[in-house]
Amino acid sequence: MEERPISRKEVARLAGVSEATVSRVLNGVGPIKEETRQRVLEAAAALHYVPSAIAQQFARRRSGNLGIILPLLPKVNLFATHYFSELLSGIGATAKQEGYDLLLFFQGHDEPRHYDRLFQAQKIDACIILGAQDVPAEREALKELHAASRAFCLISQRYEDEPYNTVDADHASGVRAAVKHLLEKGYERIGLLNGPSVYSNSRDRLEGFRQALAEQQLAASDAPVLIGNYSRKSGYSHADQVAMLIRKGELDAIVAGSDRMAIGLLQGLKEHGLTAGIHYGLVGCDDSEGSRLTDPALTSLTVPFYEAGSEAAARLLTSASDEEAESGFQLKLPVQLVVRGSSAVRPL
Amino acid sequence: MEERPISRKEVARLAGVSEATVSRVLNGVGPIKEETRQRVLEAAAALHYVPSAIAQQFARRRSGNLGIILPLLPKVNLFATHYFSELLSGIGATAKQEGYDLLLFFQGHDEPRHYDRLFQAQKIDACIILGAQDVPAEREALKELHAASRAFCLISQRYEDEPYNTVDADHASGVRAAVKHLLEKGYERIGLLNGPSVYSNSRDRLEGFRQALAEQQLAASDAPVLIGNYSRKSGYSHADQVAMLIRKGELDAIVAGSDRMAIGLLQGLKEHGLTAGIHYGLVGCDDSEGSRLTDPALTSLTVPFYEAGSEAAARLLTSASDEEAESGFQLKLPVQLVVRGSSAVRPL
DNA sequence: TGAGAAAATGTACGCGCGTACAGTAAACGT
DNA sequence: ACGTTTACTGTACGCGCGTACATTTTCTCA
The missing domain is CATH 1.10.260.40 (lambda repressor-like DNA-binding domains)
Structure with a gap:
């Protein structure tokens, strides 16, 4: 035996x-x-x-593995089906093509982030980090990676003051398009239900929101900006406040930072007798599956997750073999508006 | 450098x-x-x-990796957020605890299934297979694994005539409970919208369905059984037929093999003016996130995916170290009914 | 036909670690 | 005092492969 x-x-x-x-x-x-x-x-x-892959790795002193770090539940819920499976598929397809395998690591939010140890142990040759947050421990860990010149890349998170490789969606343009769309539909007082600013995409959305208003000569200062945490629950919990604003005529449309929040808000407002696409306009973000399940269906911003993963993997893995041909990259992928019922009708 | x-x-x-x-x-x-x-x-x-993990692996002649094979998109959509992230988290948590890392492999439906090659190349010490189908190529690949006495395990798929390790949910009991629940609510003519029988859980559901009817002295032979493919679209496309059956009085409640089909059906029937929980009863399966988004919310069967993953990993990895202490396992995890609006009211 | 170049193949070694075995030092019993 | 265990540490080797270098064979062109 x-x-x-x-x-x-x-x-x-x-x-x-x-x-x-x-x-x-x-x-x-x-x-x-x-x-x-x-x-x-x-x-x-x-x-x-x-x-023997093991012996080959040993002799070549390369693992042939692309590490993927992703946040443990319930954080992962932040990434709905779409985000998760699309991104992973994109990464996986490109990695396979480049002869790499995927090594998965779940990172508990409070666990020490020993990213560089994965490189030191030579478990991985490159690494994609999902769901990174702008917190000290994270910054520390990333700085360490950078100092050791590891091939790594952040997806959906940037640190403005750091030169890390990133692949992100152009959320600012997306929100701008959403606001513009709502204005064209006849909505006049647009609000933003944003996520926490530890995520760069939240900051991007805010910026896009302000830009859009400025472009239309609207005062951004008094436009309502609410902060949730991207969960459906947090959208739901803002329903009271939003309903009040709508009733007072201070708000007639909302752009939400995630479909989940949008859906929660939609459900909450329905309990107030307010229907999206009739009493107010609503646009979500991510074009998740859930956006098709609500009534009315949710207008949303579709993000090319597959391409994001694919691009990230491609940049990391091809550059890894080209030695120092690496030049660093900060990709911003285009976001597209998908119009559905929740932004359909101009309110009376 | x-x-x-x-x-x-x-x-x-x-x-x-x-x-x-x-x-x-x-x-x-x-x-x-x-x-x-x-x-x-x-x-x-x-x-x-x-x-150096590489050198350790080489010296120990063990990779310390647990392979996970999962179907490529769009198959992966079969596994909604819940399925996917819960399962993976469960596997990941146990694997980490046992000192194993997760190696991910996407398996295209039509690609050759060289599962055993992963073992031969010593990339993995054990393997969990998700989304296996009952097709010749798959059976062949699994037989090869078994012949080489590899440590592997199927999740959510069984082959009645093969002694493979499996972890599954007790779909039969689940559907039985669902049918019983509907009968108790006053529904009288229950139908089943099942998935294709290449998945053992489809067969299980059919069996549970028949058992439940038999227990209630109802003739199973004339109970409507429709076949979809687990997608929302396929649920939607059955709406016409179901609407007709409901109108003819031949049907007043449906158990669907997946939330996705249930949701599609619900949406389709709404277009026929038929509302779940009022004109007919509806129960889905998986307790997915989407089940909370529909109106009314969907009664569903909750499946312990996290535990499934965790159990599978535990059995594989602990037994792997215990040499031949392995005895094989076919787990069936309990399924629980979650009652929501779609099965609330007895139809008139 | 022979010399030199190119092609084809063999020899030898190291990658970093686990571990069997040998060795040495300390502890024990008589 | 000495043999005998026991505790501890060092030496030596192999895991299976990639590859630099040496060697042999074949080709080229004079």
């Missing part, structure tokens, strides 16, 4: 060549006589030889 | 001991004089020594 897997040696013996030749054939290195090439390949096939 | 990471040798030199002693201290092997132990630990700390 303690049989060892087939190794290079056996293949070499069967093919009547040296181990080095087997290696060369399988790795396509150096000139090889076609005939021996065939002999080796046949021998390998006959023995069902599969090189 | 080509500096090598700190290795055991440097630690040994600094501590004034042999490399073997360093190894022993760090692995807690053999008797060590307390004083040298401290010296070694201090030296390691001073140098920020982190053992």
Whole structure:
């Protein structure tokens, strides 16, 4: 029961060549006589030889793994199906294409962030960090990575004062488009239900919001800006306040920083007898699946998550092989408005 | 720029001991004089020594990785947020506890399933397979794994004629409970909107459905059983047919094999002027997030995904170390009914 | 035909660690 | 006092592969 897997040696013996030749054939290195090439390949096939990834990693001193750090539940809920599966699929597809495997790490919010240790232990050659927050412990960990010049990349989070690689969506433009859309629909007093500013995308949305108002010569100062935490519950809990503002005529449309908050708000306002697309306009963000489930369906901003993951992986992995060809990147992917019922009708 | 990471040798030199002693201290092997132990630990700390996982894997001839195979999009959509993140979190938590990392593999539906190659290449020591289907290529691949006595486990899929390790939810009992609940609510003609029978849980649900009817002395033969593909769209597309059945009085409640189908059906029937919880009863399955977004909210069956993942990982990883203590397992986790509005009112 | 270049292959070693075995020092019993 | 365990530490080797370098074979062109 303690049989060892087939190794290079056996293949070499069967093919009547040296181990080095087997290696060369399988790795396509150096000139090889076609005939021996065939002999080796046949021998390998006959023995069902599969090189030991472990030994290869050891000899190459590269793990061939792309690390993915993602926040533990319930944070991960912040990322709905779409975010999560799309992003991961995008990363996975590109990684596979580049010959890398994905190594997953769940990061508890309060656990120490030993990101660099993953590199030191050589478990990963590069790393994508999801759901990073702008908190001291996180900054520390990222600074460490940067100091050791690790190949890493943040998705959906930027640190304005740091030169880290990032891939993000252009939330500012997205919100600007949303506001513009609402204004075109006839809404006049637009508010923002934003997320906490520890996330750069919250700050981006606020900026886009202000820009949009400024472009329309509207005073941004008195436009209502509420802060939730991206959860449905937090959207719901703002319903009372929003209902009041609507009744007072101080608000007739809301852009929410996430579909989840938008949906919560929509549900809450429904209990106040206020219907999206009739009594007020509502735009969410993420174009999540849930946006299609509400009544009316939710106008939202669609974010190219798959591309985000794919781009991040591509930049990291191809640059990793190009040695110092790396130049750093801060990508902003375009966001697109998807119009549905919740912003359909101009309020009376 | 080509500096090598700190290795055991440097630690040994600094501590004034042999490399073997360093190894022993760090692995807690053999008797060590307390004083040298401290010296070694201090030296390691001073140098920020982190053992090379690659070298350890090589020497131990174990990767320390738990492979997770999951279907590529859009299949993954079958697993909504809940399924996916809960399951993965459960697996991840247990794996971390056992000292394993997670290696992710996306499996395209039509790609060759070289599961065993992952073991041969020693990329993984054990493996959890999500979204397996009952198709020849899959059976072949699993048979190969079994023949090589790999430590693997299927989640949410069983092959009745094979002794593979599985962790599943007790869908039969769940559907039975759902049917019973509907009958108690006063619904009388219950139908089933099931998924394709390539998934064992579809078969389970059908069985539970039939059992429930039989228990109530109802003829199962003429109870409507429709087949969708678990997607919202497929639920929606059955709305016409279901509406007709409801109008003819041949149906007044439906158990759907997934929340997604239930939601699609609910939306479709709404267009027919039929409201869940009023004109007909509806129960979904998975207690997904979407179940809370519909109007009325969806009664559903909650499945312990976290535990499923956690259990699967635990069985695989602890048994892996216990050598042949493995005995095989076919777990069925309990499913619980969550009552919401869609099954609230007895139809007139 | 021979010399030099190019092609093809073999030899040898190291990657960093775990660990069997050998060795040495301390503790014990008589 | 000495043999004998026990505690502790060092020496030595192998894990399977990539690859630098040495060697042999084949080709090229005079």
